[in-house]
Every structure is written in C-alpha cells, then in structure tokens.
Amino acid sequence: PPLYKQRYQFVKDLVEKYKPKKVADLGCADCSLLWMLKFCSCIEVLAGLDICANVMKERMHTLSPLPVDYLQPSERSLTVTLHHGSVAHKDPCMLGFDLVTCIELIEHLEESELKKFPEVVFGFMAPSIVVISTPNSEFNCLLPQVMLYRHPDHKFEWSQAEFQSWALETARCYDYSVEFTGVGHPPTGMEKVGFCTQIGVFFRKYPQTGESVQSEKPMEAVYKTVFKAVY
Numbered sequence: 001p002p003l004y005k006q007r008y009q010f011v012k013d014l015v016e017k018y019k020p021k022k023v024a025d026l027g028c029a030d031c032s033l034l035w036m037l038k039f040c041s042c043i044e045v046l047a048g049l050d051i052c053a054n055v056m057k058e059r060m061h062t063l064s065p066l067p068v069d070y071l072q073p074s075e076r077s078l079t080v081t082l083h084h085g086s087v088a089h090k091d092p093c094m095l096g097f098d099l100v101t102c103i104e105l106i107e108h109l110e111e112s113e114l115k116k117f118p119e120v121v122f123g124f125m126a127p128s129i130v131v132i133s134t135p136n137s138e139f140n141c142l143l144p145q146v147m148l149y150r151h152p153d154h155k156f157e158w159s160q161a162e163f164q165s166w167a168l169e170t171a172r173c174y175d176y177s178v179e180f181t182g183v184g185h186p187p188t189g190m191e192k193v194g195f196c197t198q199i200g201v202f203f204r205k206y207p208q209t210g211e212s213v214q215s216e217k218p219m220e221a222v223y224k225t226v227f228k229a230v231y
C-alpha cells in the first residue's frame with residue numbers, strides 16, 4: 001500500500017492496541033485519518049486541527065453521520081469536531097485527550113512554530129500518548145527526483161539522528177518516554193538508511209487526567225470550530 005496508508009494504518013493499529021477514548025489529529029488536512037478512525041469503536045471523541053480551513057472543509061462532510069447511523073444507532077456515543085488554528089497556540093478544546101497524532105506535520109512548521117510545539121502538545125495537552133511522524137532524509141537517496149526536500153512546503157527534513165535527538169530532548173523535558181519506529185522499509189542491504197517515514201511514539205510517564213488540568217488553567221479559546229457532528 002502507498003506510504004500514507006501505511007502511516008494511517010500504523011495509527012489505527014495503535015488505537016486498537018491502547019484503546020484511547022479521545023483522539024486528536026493535529027494537521028488533519030482533508031480529514032482522511034479522522035475518517036478512518038471514526039470506525040474504531042473505542043473512540044468517543046475525535047478532534048481535528050489544521051491551520052488551513054479550506055483543506056479541512058474539502059471532505060469534512062464525510063465525517064457526518066449517514067442515514068444508517070440514525071437507523072441503527074450504536075451503543076457508543078461519538079462526537080467529531082474540527083478546529084481551525086495552529087499547533088503553536090494553546091486552546092482549552094484540546095485538553096483531556098488520550099492520544100494525539102501529528103502525522104507529517106512538524107516538517108511543515110516554521111522555526112518559531114516548531115519551538116512552541118512541544119510546550120503546546122506535551123506540556124499543555126499532555127495526552128498519555130503522542131505519535132509524531134516525519135520524513136527520514138536518509139531515505140531520500142532511494143527516491144527518484146528528490147531535489148532538496150520531498151515536498152516544496154517542507155521547512156526541513158531530518159536524519160534519524162536529528163529526529164531522535166529532538167524527540168529524546170522533548171521527551172526528557174516533559175517527562176515522556178519515546179520509542180522509534182517507522183513505515184516504508186528500505187531495500188535489502190540498505191537497512192542503514194532506515195524507514196522512509198520515521199515515527200516516534202511518546203508515552204507520558206506520570207498519571208494525569210485532562211479534567212484536572214482543565215480546571216487548573218481557565219483560558220480563552222483561540223481556535224475556531226468549523227465542524228461538529230454528534231453520533
């Protein structure tokens with residue numbers, strides 16, 4: 001399967017393993033991953049965030065309930081919301097999540113946004129699990145026609161060592177552990193270049209409930225809600 005599907009499947013497998021009830025997808029773009037996740041029966045709250053409202057709106061109708069959802073309502077409740085805003089800003093609507101996914105997001109962040117990102121995701125949102133994927137620049141020698149970066153909007157592409165040192169430092173700062181993996185295997189004999197997409201899975205070391213954080217930090221909303229569906 002194409003690489004993006006392998007990334008989505010990786011997240012789906014993680015959801016099936018850890019059974020989070022509340023999942024937020026940061027940089028959700030056209031909501032493809034959210035659409036896949038709405039079929040995971042453990043999830044009761046799904047939220048998407050993107051800085052580009054237009055790309056979110058393209059296919060957000062696919063997140064609306066279908067006639068069958070009304071005719072055969074399921075036991076679980078599911079609420080899906082989409083927010084317009086930046087991962088560089090904190091908003092109380094992002095509190096209380098169990099799993100936060102950032103798939104191919106960080107390489108699109110400006111330096112100033114990337115600096116604020118760990119404090120927003122790990123410090124403020126502080127979910128029990130965070131998944132971050134990003135291109136592995138060492139794999140680029142195996143890709144035809146890659147000039148500098150795989151995509152013109154990429155602000156950087158990191159080697160395995162660069163991603164791992166950023167991830168380890170972030171994990172240390174916010175009291176998480178991190179495990180490295182990826183999708184898109186290198187060809188036999190070239191294992192050293194690593195996965196095409198590198199992935200860090202972060203686990204919060206300390207126990208905490210979103211609700212307790214929320215009451216401690218009353219604050220203003222900065223994101224704009226652009227979609228909401230209740231199943």
Ligand code: SAM
Nearest residue numbers: 027028029050051052085086087103104105108
């Ligand atoms: N996660 C999706 C996937 O894997 O298919 C889309 C990845 S796309 C390459 C990166 C997305 O991040 C874009 O939709 C872009 O608008 C969004 N983005 C870029 N900067 C952002 C920011 N500061 N806050 C939130 N989203 C941002």
